[in-house]
Amino acid sequence: MAHEEDALVHERDSWKPSSGLAVAVSDPLRAPGLPPHRERMTDKDPAAMKRAVRTVYTLFYLSVAASIWAIAAYVLFPIESGLIVDIRANNLFIGLGIGLALLAIGIAAIHWTKAIMSDKEHIEPRHATRGRDATRAAAVQAFADANEESGFGRRAMIRNSLIAAVVASVAPGIVLFRGLAPHSSAANPIAGDPVALLEHTMWEEGMRLAHDPTGKPIRAADLTLGSAVHVIPEPLAELSHEDGYLEEKAKALVLLVRLLPEQLIESEERRDWSYNGIVAYSKVCTHVGCPVALYEQQTHHLLCPCHQSQFDVTDEAKVIFGPAARPLPQLPITVDDEGYLIARSDFTEPVGPSFWERH
Template sequence: MKRAVRTVYTLFYLSVAGSLWAVAAYMIFPIESGEIPAIRDNNLFIGLGIAFALLAIGVGAIHWSKAIMADKEYIEPRHATRGSDTTRAGAVAVFSEANEESGFGRRTVIRGGLFAALAASILPAITLFRGLAPENSPEDPHAGDPVYLLSHTMWKKGMRLATDPEGLPVKASEITLGSALHIIPEELAHLSHEEGYLDAKAKAIVLLVRMLPEQLHETPERASWSYDGIVAYSKVCTHVGCPVALYEQQTHHLLCPCHQSQFDISDEAKVIFGPAARPLPQLPIAVDDEGYLVAQSDFTEPVGPSFWERH
């Protein structure tokens, strides 16, 4: 019995160590550099820590029930939904007896280990979600403002559209009818090893689609935002920010694989199905003197999820 008790609380405290290791791994293997080996190590060691922590809780709880708790069979007859006062008092007595037999009330070391393991198991999640929050910077008064951050990307007037990840500029004459290309700013393609590259790319990436000009249903304000049937829309879904990249050529519908939101590219990427609350932001494009597609400006509205407060 003593050995079983030691095994159980040891497993619970090993679970605490696993949770703490996951938090430490998040700091030891940062992913801000954007390098694939760093991202791989980050995912590997955080995942191992969380898996070990949860596994230790599960094994400890099972061993507790099998090796420490009483092994008795009970037969409970059916009764009305609301039992009599005597029955209810009997239920309280059963719980008291179960507490006595399991040792939950007496075995403070096991109880403390279980509580510590359960409390520590949420630390990795808190740490990971905290990393998604915008950082405040005394040099940038807008650094903590998600609306401001999502309202500005790397796109600027005259910046060429380039394929992702090759970084090759795109000529309008080379875009075939019905094609869909993953596009990033040309300057961004040369910054793949710079700090903050992934954040910049996540906001700026777009999907370039070509269809017949007469198939586009454009409002007068956006009539100049496309070129000869070529349109560019943000790839960041307006629901929770998943990459929208499944294009159906015949219907001109764009599907988000996460929660099945659908957007009609021929009609200014309006939502036709799913939980997304607004159309995909459109990137105004034109053609430069050499025939390359360029941006007319940045997006005119924030990219990404719609749960941020919009102004």
């Protein structure tokens, strides 16, 4: 029996796997190693390296030109004119300029890393990281090595064009901040004050509610139960874009909803703000000003599509979900002698986002 066991042990130790399994069985965790290094054309041909360098800094300067064009487009196609042609051209050409500026930087950076920077493989052994002088010196040396390998310090044209492109790419965004609020002037002293701009809208006592965008007045009797209608002040349809049509509409937009009168939960001071179950709320979301236009007929909820704030139409448009901080402002309404819906007054509070300063 002992001889048989010795024979089995000898046979086991002397058995060798096939060449295809030798590495996997003997050392399953052994790294396969790096493939042979292949030189790039720019490493072998100085002329190819020069072409690659020219390509990179040309793309960076193209980015600078695109950023300048975006700024020029902001001036050439002012959205303040109110003309649809200018607004569309403004969005199109500014977007193309900014997009091309960022795209050129991205392509140039990728071409720089692939064709010009050192592509030799390096091994970085792990070591204990402590705040010693040697560690700090090693960090400085790492930056020096990266500078040497990338050529950032040596290749002045690439470095300078990159800096110019990055700086210029920020300029259009800075310029666009000017359009966030018009500047005040002698003719329009409140233009630069967002509180004053949103304090009042076009709505006035006795002004008829009209369909958006036709301007056709709305009879209370024509509204069916569960309907939701987009509403503007009747005189708004007569305004031209030069007279501030878009600015006034942006503040005065209203959503009109008809419910059963007994479904409404109204506070004492708002009992006469609705008419026979018809309520009117501002369409401007109190979060960041998106249009609240999605009405869920079964739940009586208004949904803002931008950030999913939800408002309860039956309970004075109070917030029931989402980031909005306050209810939608309610427009007091009634009917005139002809049965048309009219406003009792303007909104009693500023419309729009809650982050504006308020009295």
